[in-house]
Amino acid sequence: MGDIEVKSQMSGSVWKILSKVGDRVNEDDVMIILESMKMEIPITAPEDGIVGAVLVKEGQAVGEGDVVARLVELG
Amino acid sequence: MFRKVLVANRGAVASRVIRALRSLHVQPVAVYSDADAGAPYLAEADECFAIGPGPARESYLNQDAVLHVLKSSGADAVHPGYGFLAENPFFARRVQAAGAQFIGPSSKWLEAMGQKTAARELMARHGMPMAPGSSVLASDDEAILSQARAVGFPILVKPVGGGGGIGMISAADERALEAAVEKARSLAQRAFATTDIYFERLLEESRHIEFQILGDQHGGVRHIFERDCSVQRRHQKLIEEAPAPLVDRATTVGLADRLASILQKLGYDNIGTIEMLRDKDGSFSFLEMNTRLQVEHAVTEAITSIDLVVAQIRAAAGERLGSILPAVIERCGHAIEARVCAEDPWTHYPSPGMLQTFRPPLAPDVRIESGYAEGRTITTYYDSLLAKVIIHAPTREQAIDKLDRALGDFAVEGVKTNIEFLRAVLGTAAFRSGAVHTSLGSTVLPSRRKMENG
Numbered sequence: 001m002g003d004i005e006v007k008s009q010m011s012g013s014v015w016k017i018l019s020k021v022g023d024r025v026n027e028d029d030v031m032i033i034l035e036s037m038k039m040e041i042p043i044t045a046p047e048d049g050i051v052g053a054v055l056v057k058e059g060q061a062v063g064e065g066d067v068v069a070r071l072v073e074l075g
Numbered sequence: 076m077f078r079k080v081l082v083a084n085r086g087a088v089a090s091r092v093i094r095a096l097r098s099l100h101v102q103p104v105a106v107y108s109d110a111d112a113g114a115p116y117l118a119e120a121d122e123c124f125a126i127g128p129g130p131a132r133e134s135y136l137n138q139d140a141v142l143h144v145l146k147s148s149g150a151d152a153v154h155p156g157y158g159f160l161a162e163n164p165f166f167a168r169r170v171q172a173a174g175a176q177f178i179g180p181s182s183k184w185l186e187a188m189g190q191k192t193a194a195r196e197l198m199a200r201h202g203m204p205m206a207p208g209s210s211v212l213a214s215d216d217e218a219i220l221s222q223a224r225a226v227g228f229p230i231l232v233k234p235v236g237g238g239g240g241i242g243m244i245s246a247a248d249e250r251a252l253e254a255a256v257e258k259a260r261s262l263a264q265r266a267f268a269t270t271d272i273y274f275e276r277l278l279e280e281s282r283h284i285e286f287q288i289l290g291d292q293h294g295g296v297r298h299i300f301e302r303d304c305s306v307q308r309r310h311q312k313l314i315e316e317a318p319a320p321l322v323d324r325a326t327t328v329g330l331a332d333r334l335a336s337i338l339q340k341l342g343y344d345n346i347g348t349i350e351m352l353r354d355k356d357g358s359f360s361f362l363e364m365n366t367r368l369q370v371e372h373a374v375t376e377a378i379t380s381i382d383l384v385v386a387q388i389r390a391a392a393g394e395r396l397g398s399i400l401p402a403v404i405e406r407c408g409h410a411i412e413a414r415v416c417a418e419d420p421w422t423h424y425p426s427p428g429m430l431q432t433f434r435p436p437l438a439p440d441v442r443i444e445s446g447y448a449e450g451r452t453i454t455t456y457y458d459s460l461l462a463k464v465i466i467h468a469p470t471r472e473q474a475i476d477k478l479d480r481a482l483g484d485f486a487v488e489g490v491k492t493n494i495e496f497l498r499a500v501l502g503t504a505a506f507r508s509g510a511v512h513t514s515l516g517s518t519v520l521p522s523r524r525k526m527e528n529g
C-alpha cells in the first residue's frame with residue numbers, strides 16, 4: 001500500500017519500529033531505527049505522507065536499498 | 076607462566092593478544108563466530124573453535140560457548156581483550172570457578188568500577204578530584220530536574236553500567252533535559268541491560284587525558300604515563316597520543332603518581348586505565364576507570380618500549396612488577412594512533428561491505444594493528460574498526476606528518492573509510508599546535524560542509 005518507498009540506506013538489523021500503518025509522518029521523521037555496527041541508524045520518511053505499510057519486523061535483517069515501508073501521498 | 080591461553084575476542088585485539096602469547100611461548104587458542112571464519116589472525120593460533128553465529132550475543136558474548144571451549148581446549152587462562160566480556164565480573168568469576176585464570180583485575184574490581192556512580196564515590200572518598208555529578212537518577216521528573224540543577228548545565232546523561240562512550244547524551248539546558256533522559260534510558264537498557272543513568276557536568280572544550288596503570292598480585296601498582304584521547308566522534312576516540320601535548324609535565328606526572336598510590340592502597344591487581352577530564356583551566360577530574368587493556372595501548376608501548384599485553388599477562392600469571400617493568404620507565408619521543416574505521420567520513424554512518432582493496436601502508440616505522448585482510452567482509456555485527464595506524468617519531472610534529480602520509484598511503488576500496496576525516500583533523504591548526512579538545516572532531520565537520528556548499 002502506498003506509492004512512496006521508504007528505503008534503508010544501509011544494511012543492519014531492525015531495532016525499533018516507530019511508525020504504524022495509518023500514522024501521519026512528515027519528511028525527515030524517524031520511522032524505523034536500525035542497528036548496525038553497534039550504532040543506531042535512523043530511517044526517515046522521504047516526504048510527508050501516511051504510512052501505508054511497514055514491511056519489516058523488529059529483529060529482521062535488512063540490506064542496503066531494501067524497501068522497509070511505504071507511504072501514501074497526502075491527498 | 077600459562078601453558079595455553081584462550082583469546083575470547085576477535086579482530087585487531089585477538090590478533091594482538093595472539094602475538095603477545097607467541098612471544099611468551101604460550102599456546103594461543105582462538106574462537107570465532109560464523110562471520111569471522113577464515114579471519115587472517117586465526118591462522119596464528121594453535122587451535123581455533125567456532126562459537127556460534129555472527130550476532131555477538133550468540134557468539135563472543137555467549138559465556139557458555141566460550142567456557143565450553145575453555146574446557147575442551149584445556150587452556151589454563153582466558154584473555155578477554157577489550158569489549159565483549161572483558162569487564163564482566165560474572166564471566167570472570169565463571170572462568171576462575173572453572174579452574175582457569177582470568178587475565179585482568181580480580182572480579183571485585185570489574186564490579187567496583189563497572190558501576191560508574193559507585194566508582195565515582197569510591198574514588199572521591201580517596202581524594203580523587205571530581206567534576207560535578209549526580210548519583211543514580213530518580214524516576215520522577217521533578218526529582219530529576221533538581222538533580223540536574225544541582226549538577227548544572229550543560230549536562231551529560233550517562234549510563235551507570237556504561238563504558239566506551241556508549242549511550243551518552245548531552246542536554247544544553249532544561250528544555251532539552253527530558254528528551255535526553257528518555258533517550259539515554261533507552262540506550263542504557265539496550266546496551267547495558269539496566270535503565271540506570273546519572274548526570275555529569277559537560278565540560279566544554281575540555282581534554283580527555285587518561286593514565287595507564289599496571290598492578291600485580293603482590294600489592295604493587297605503577298603508572299606508565301598518560302595518553303591524550305581528546306579527538307573523538309560520537310564520544311568514541313579516534314586519535315590518541317602519548318605523551319599529552321601542552322601539559323605541565325610535573326603536574327601530570329605528579330597526578331599519575333597520586334593515582335597509582337591510591338590504587339596501590341586499594342589493592343588494584345592488573346592492567347587498568349584511569350580516564351580524567353582536563354578542564355580549560357588545567358584542573359583534572361575523574362571520569363571513570365577501565366579495568367582492561369585499552370584500544371589505544373599501543374601509543375604507550377611506543378614511547379616506553381614496554382609490551383603492555385605481555386606485561387598484563389605476566390602480572391596475571393603471578394609475576395611481580397619488579398620483574399615485569401624496568402626500575403625506571405623512560406619516555407622517548409612521541410606516538411600517535413589513528414583509528415581507521417569503515418564509515419562515511421562526514422556523517423560517521425557505518426559502511427559495511429567487502430574489502431575489495433585493503434593495503435595498509437608498508438613502512439618500517441608504521442605499526443598496523445588489524446584483524447582484516449583484502450577480500451574479507453566488514454559485517455554489521457561488530458564495530459567499524461578496520462585498523463589502527465600507530466606512528467612513533469622523535470617529535471610530535473614529525474609524528475603528525477608521518478601519520479598523515481601513512482593515512483594517505485592506506486588503500487581501501489569496497490567500503491567507505493574515515494581516512495579523509497582523520498587527515499582533516501590532523502591538518503587543523505588546533506591539532507597541529509597541540510590545543511586539542513573533545514569538540515575538535517565536530518569543529519571539522521561544519522567547515523567541511525561549508526566547503527562543499529560553496
